[in-house]
Each structure stands twice: as structure tokens, then as C-alpha cells.
Amino acid sequence: MGARLTRHLQNALGALGHLSRQPLASALTVAVIGIALALPASLQVLVQSGQKFAVNWRDIRDFSVYLKPGAALEAARDLARTLDERQDIASIRVVSADDALEEFREDPAFGEVLTVLKSNPLPHTLVVRPTDDALPAELARLKGELTARPEVDLVQLDIQWLSRLAAILDFMRRAVWIAAVLLVGGVIVIVGNTIRLDIQNRRQEIEVSKLLGASDAFVRRPFLYTGLWYGLIGGVVALIVLGAGLLVLSEPLERLLRLYGSEFPGFGLSALTAALVIGGGLMAGWAGAWTAVARHLSSIQPRL
Amino acid sequence: MIRLDKVTKLYQGGREALREVSLDINPGELIFITGRSGAGKSTILKLIALVERPTRGQLLVDGRNVGRLPAKEIPTYRRQVGMVFQDHKLLEDRSAFDNVALPLIIAGMTRREVDRRVRAALDQVGLLGKERQPPRTLSAGEQQRVGIARAVVARPRLLIADEPTGNLDADLSLEIMRLFKRFNDVGVTMLIATHDLALASRINGRHVTLHEGEVRGDEENIVLRPGAMRASA
Numbered sequence: 001m002g003a004r005l006t007r008h009l010q011n012a013l014g015a016l017g018h019l020s021r022q023p024l025a026s027a028l029t030v031a032v033i034g035i036a037l038a039l040p041a042s043l044q045v046l047v048q049s050g051q052k053f054a055v056n057w058r059d060i061r062d063f064s065v066y067l068k069p070g071a072a073l074e075a076a077r078d079l080a081r082t083l084d085e086r087q088d089i090a091s092i093r094v095v096s097a098d099d100a101l102e103e104f105r106e107d108p109a110f111g112e113v114l115t116v117l118k119s120n121p122l123p124h125t126l127v128v129r130p131t132d133d134a135l136p137a138e139l140a141r142l143k144g145e146l147t148a149r150p151e152v153d154l155v156q157l158d159i160q161w162l163s164r165l166a167a168i169l170d171f172m173r174r175a176v177w178i179a180a181v182l183l184v185g186g187v188i189v190i191v192g193n194t195i196r197l198d199i200q201n202r203r204q205e206i207e208v209s210k211l212l213g214a215s216d217a218f219v220r221r222p223f224l225y226t227g228l229w230y231g232l233i234g235g236v237v238a239l240i241v242l243g244a245g246l247l248v249l250s251e252p253l254e255r256l257l258r259l260y261g262s263e264f265p266g267f268g269l270s271a272l273t274a275a276l277v278i279g280g281g282l283m284a285g286w287a288g289a290w291t292a293v294a295r296h297l298s299s300i301q302p303r304l
Numbered sequence: 305m306i307r308l309d310k311v312t313k314l315y316q317g318g319r320e321a322l323r324e325v326s327l328d329i330n331p332g333e334l335i336f337i338t339g340r341s342g343a344g345k346s347t348i349l350k351l352i353a354l355v356e357r358p359t360r361g362q363l364l365v366d367g368r369n370v371g372r373l374p375a376k377e378i379p380t381y382r383r384q385v386g387m388v389f390q391d392h393k394l395l396e397d398r399s400a401f402d403n404v405a406l407p408l409i410i411a412g413m414t415r416r417e418v419d420r421r422v423r424a425a426l427d428q429v430g431l432l433g434k435e436r437q438p439p440r441t442l443s444a445g446e447q448q449r450v451g452i453a454r455a456v457v458a459r460p461r462l463l464i465a466d467e468p469t470g471n472l473d474a475d476l477s478l479e480i481m482r483l484f485k486r487f488n489d490v491g492v493t494m495l496i497a498t499h500d501l502a503l504a505s506r507i508n509g510r511h512v513t514l515h516e517g518e519v520r521g522d523e524e525n526i527v528l529r530p531g532a533m534r535a536s537a
Contacts, residue, residue, distance in 0.1 A: 003412055208393050211353065212407045213383030304350050304389065304466050
């Protein structure tokens with residue numbers, strides 16, 4: 001077990017040494033892999049930021065349930081208790097008609113107008129905040145259920161806006177997958193071709209090794225480690241490219257959002273995204289190397 | 305140890321390289337396979353190295369027909385056979401030490417064992433002190449000695465050499481043959497294919513002569529005249 005581990009370690013370090021002996025070619029390959037991996041990763045970060053951004057705009061997701069004029073405050077509280085048990089509701093605030101009137105009175109624009117009113121025309125209201133993961137379709141269903149209740153007069157919920165946002169995010173999520181599949185496929189081809197050239201360049205070494213009793217696994221191993229190194233270093237390059245890009249973009253975007261009175265949640269390269277980039281790089285590197293090795297190594301037979 | 309039993313080898317295109325060749329190779333023997341170009345010398349070595357398979361007949365090693373050995377078992381078999389080539393087949397981007405170490409690394413030996421054995425092998429061929437040099441900085445004779453050190457370092461049961469002196473002048477050829485004889489004297493079975501009859505006839509050993517794929521002669525060569533090659537020569 002120890003000897004096998006040592007052999008793998010030697011192969012891994014040997015493959016790294018092999019890459020370092022041809023720095024320019026290795027750097028170019030790694031750069032191409034890095035850029036290819038950075039592209040879907042940046043789209044993924046954009047989607048994640050979009051989700052965070054949407055969550056940040058909770059006020060827009062909040063909706064109001066107006067009770068019928070004359071409905072008792074206790075009816076509003078009963079309804080609040082019923083809704084509070086639902087999984088898709090994060091919080092509910094009961095605003096009584098008196099409190100609502102008081103809020104209006106504090107506003108100088110309405111203060112004088114309200115003095116002429118003989119009675120309070122405002123209904124009791126529930127301000128409902130859905131959970132962050134509540135889907136527009138679920139909220140639309142909830143709106144329907146609430147509207148059907150006899151004590152409810154009006155439910156004000158901008159489903160259309162939420163649907164649009166959800167559609168955009170869904171579209172982007174799929175775009176991320178397509179880009180990821182295409183570009184990881186590209187990385188596999190790049191690594192495969194690089195390893196193919198490497199196999200051709202090391203043909204004599206392979207022939208001699210086979211003559212001296214090297215197994216297929218022995219011959220294959222350095223090339224697989226080379227593929228893994230390409231993937232790993234390419235993944236790190238992708239993260240650096242991504243980090244640098246986000247750093248450049250975050251300041252102007254923050255300024256833009258502030259102009260719209262919104263707070264920038266930050267791009268935040270999550271650990272999961274970083275792990276996906278590195279993992280994707282490793283898998284693509286290994287797959288590319290394996291493809292090349294499986295295809296080209298068997299064609300090299302030793303000669304005397 | 306090794307028996308070729310009515311072995312025939314046909315190459316693509318129908319060329320018959322060997323025709324019903326039978327040959328017994330006993331442990332500790334030094335056998336020269338001689339003959340003209342195209343006689344089938346290299347084909348016998350290729351068959352024993354399992355680079356080629358017999359078309360007909362049996363190739364038995366310790367009673368097992370290795371001519372039908374599954375591909376996955378070939379590497380293990382080859383580790384028991386040391387090989388020396390006319391063109392040395394040394395890896396140019398590696399030092400003499402690393403070239404000699406290759407069979408031991410393939411066999412999965414520890415670094416310490418590799419180090420010890422490689423130094424011993426290089427010492428046997430007189431190249432200790434040049435172990436860090438790449439092959440291109442060594443003379444043709446030294447390169448062949450590196451090749452021989454690589455062939456014997458894993459202590460194979462059999463050593464095969466295909467025209468090992470083909471690229472060397474007379475003096476260097478003699479030097480290489482002395483080395484082979486020395487290894488044979490300590491028990492390594494040897495099979496050397498050569499067209500150099502003059503050189504082979506100066507060495508005690510068994511001479512198998514091939515002609516157009518058939519065995520035409522098989523006799524012990526005992527050199528009686530003064531200066532005949534001995535292990536200590």
C-alpha cells in the first residue's frame with residue numbers, strides 16, 4: 001500500500017516536473033483551460049448574485065392583504081395565525097386600521113386631508129413576506145386562496161414581476177449548464193489533444209518501457225497525472241480570472257445600484273462555485289487524458 | 305528453460321521468417337544465433353520477447369506455452385527477460401543512472417533498492433562515476449554498456465541481445481562480448497543474435513546457425529587457441 005502510494009506520488013510529481021520542463025506550452029494550455037472554465041463559472045456567479053439581489057429586494061416580494069371594510073381586527077389576527085403556519089410564509093405583520101391611519105397622519109402630504117374625515121376609511125391589513133425560495137406559482141396560488149376568503153377584500157401581489165425575475169434566473173441557470181457542458185467538453189478536447197502530442201513525443205520512452213515490462217497502467221499513469229495537473233492548475237487560473245473580473249465589476253455595479261436606492265449584495269464567489277470549478281477542471285483534465293491514452297497508447301507497440 | 309517446438313512465423317504479406325524451428329535453451333547457456341540478414345535471428349528474439357507471436361508451433365518457457373500468453377500477463381513475463389539492442393534504445397532526456405533504473409522502477413522497487421542496484425550494475429559495466437551523464441555525452445561503447453547495465457539490473461533469468469555490437473568497432477565489440485561473457489559466467493542465460501561470425505567464433509558457447517528461417521547448425525564452440533575469451537579476460 002505504502003509503495004503504491006509512493007509510486008503514485010512519484011508519478012504525480014514527475015508529471016508536474018514534465019510540465020515545468022516545457023513552461024511556455026504548459027502555460028498556454030493552462031491559460032486556455034482557465035479561460036474556458038472561468039466562463040461558465042462567471043455565469044454561475046452572476047446567477048447566484050441575481051438570486052441574492054432578488055432576495056435583497058424583499059420589499060418587492062412582500063404583499064398586502066386588505067380585509068373588507070368593517071371586518072374585525074380579531075379576524076385579521078386569526079387570518080395571520082392561519083397563514084403563519086404555512087411553509088412558504090416567512091413573516092406576517094398585522095397593520096390595524098388605526099395604525100395605518102396614524103401612519104398617514106404622520107405623513108405631511110396627507111395630514112391635513114385626513115382631518116376632514118369623520119371616520120377611518122382604511123381596512124385592517126396583513127403585510128405578508130414569503131420565504132426566499134417561494135416560487136411565483138406558489139405565491140399566485142396563495143393569492144387565489146386568500147382572495148377567495150370572505151373576510152379578504154383585495155390581495156396586492158406583483159406576481160408578474162416575480163415571474164419575470166424567476167424566468168430570467170431560470171434562463172440563466174440553463175445557460176450556465178449549457179456553457180458549462182460545452183466548455184468542459186472543450187477542455188476535455190484541449191487536454192486530450194495536448195496529451196496526444198505528448199504521447200507522440202514520448203513514443204520511444206513508451207516503447208522502451210513496454211519492452212522492459214511496464215504494464216499499461218504504468219505507462220498510462222504519468223499521462224493521467226499530467227491531465228489532472230492541467231485541470232487543477234487550469235481551475236486555479238479560472239478562479240483567479242474570475243476573482244479579478246468580479247473585483248473590477250463590483251465597484252461600478254455598486255455605484256449603479258445605489259443610484260436606484262438598492263444595496264449591492266456583493267458577488268461573493270462561494271466555496272461551492274470554487275469547488276465546482278476546481279472539481280470540473282480535475283474531471284475534465286482526467287477525462288481528456290484518459291481519452292487520449294485509451295485511443296493512442298494501445299497503438300504503440302514495442303519493436304526490437 | 306525455453307523450448308521452441310516447430311515454430312513457424314509468417315509476417316504480413318506471407319513472408320516466412322521461421323520455418324518449423326525447434327530449439328532448446330538451457331539455464332546458464334550462452335547461445336549465439338548467427339546467420340545472414342533475413343535468416344530469422346531477430347525473429348527468434350522477438351518471439352522470446354513476445355514482441356511477436358508464433359504463427360504455428362509452441363514457445364514453451366518452463367513448460368508453459370507463452371506464445372499464447374494473455375496480453376495482460378506479458379509485462380510480468382518481460383520483466384524476467386533482459387534485452388540489449390543494437391541502437392541501445394536509451395532515453396536521451398535521462399541520465400545513465402535513470403536509464404538503468406527504469407526496469408527497477410517498473411518493478412516497483414524502493415528508491416533505496418533502486419539506488420543500490422543501479423550503482424552495482426553501473427559498477428559492473430565500468431561506468432560508475434558517469435551515472436549523471438546523459439547518453440549523448442557518452443561514447444558508443446559506453447552507451448551500449450549503459451544498455452547492458454539496464455538489461456541486467458533487475459537480475460533477469462534470460463538476457464537477449466539483438467546485434468549488440470552492430471554499431472561498434474572491433475575493439476569495442478570485443479569489450480562488449482567480454483561483458484556478456486562475464487555475466488554468463490555468473491549464471492545468466494544469454495541469447496545473442498549476431499551476423500559477426502568472426503567475433504562469435506572467438507567465444508566459448510553454443511552456436512546456432514540459421515539460414516532462410518531454418519536451423520542449419522547447432523554446435524558447441526570451444527576455443528582452444530591462446531587468447532580465447534574467458535570471463536577473466
